[in-house]
Amino acid sequence: MTVTVLPASRTRRAATDAEATAWALAARSGDARAAEHFVRALHNDVLCYVARLSGDPQGAHDLTQETFARALDSLPRFEGRASARTWLLSIARRAVVDSFRHAAARPRLADVPDWQPVVERNQPRGLPGFEERVALFDLLDALPGERREAFVLTQVVGLSYIEAAGFTGCPVGTIRSRVSRARATLERQLLEAEAPAALAA
Template sequence: MTSGPEPEIRDALLGAVPSLRAFAISLCGQVDRADDLVQDTLLRALSHIDRFERGTNLNAWLFTILRNLFHSEYRKRRREVEDPDGSYAGRLKTQPEQGARLDFEDFRSALAKLPAEQREALLLVGASGFSYEEAAAICECAVGTIKSRVNRARSRLANLLAVDDVGDLGPDNMTRAALQAAG
């Protein structure tokens, strides 16, 4: 079992609490936050008590720790954006990865529900980038047939995925290409 600080240091730490608390309140203006700062200061001081030089001013050392903690947290909070209702997060340009993964799984499931000829035509034209003429040659059918299959596949996918507008599409380029490939 480890022993705590020596009795005179323990008493000096406890004696400094009212002054530390008053200083913390003056820095942050909130009693609860000030109490947290004092507690963090004491914890930090106790964990680094070996760095305290005997014969120097303990209160000055504690006030320095408190001040440094306050400024470190202030800098950290300044970089953080408070967003209680999620409106800021909703305007972010980068979508979370898990959403794209779920969208892709929905897309794969909907794609599997298409008739084989429509799925093949859509993948050739929309995802693989072949022209209608090239896709028609690959499928050994008329260009009009490929255009019709791609159009039906796009409409069916949009219906299955509840996509009413191109803006409803997720950030996934493969999904977007498959649904709106130009011909």
């Protein structure tokens, strides 16, 4: 089984960025239609990003909602110096960090049934590409956090290395190195996973 993650073409992503930024600027004055277009344009990117960054696909929708709630509250201060996508992903990152802090401060409950296996058993199966997506998510979750973030930002969300560097606050070379190492790890894990099936055949 080979899983390939291809980012959107740079031209298409640049057009989406320009549109989303224009919608965000238009929504600053309370234009509800512009705000709706802004949310629709970037919703999937934010959902994917927070799911991978948090390592919690089940809580990703709540974190996405939280991200957009914060963004809409902050829209009057958005000036378009960075793309709306970059601005929004920085808000998403803070939402994920805040959720970690909140979870760490929350008291743990004992003697409660584990809901996660029940949810996982009830996930839809047999859909085209389902197993490949699950396998990819498992592989991504095994990556160290900084490498996973760099890989998701550049290979899944589709940011350029320069944008990802600006977003994370580290040099472009560091982003390239993290993505390269993440890719090498993923390729090695895929080959290891496929080896038993190849031997059996």
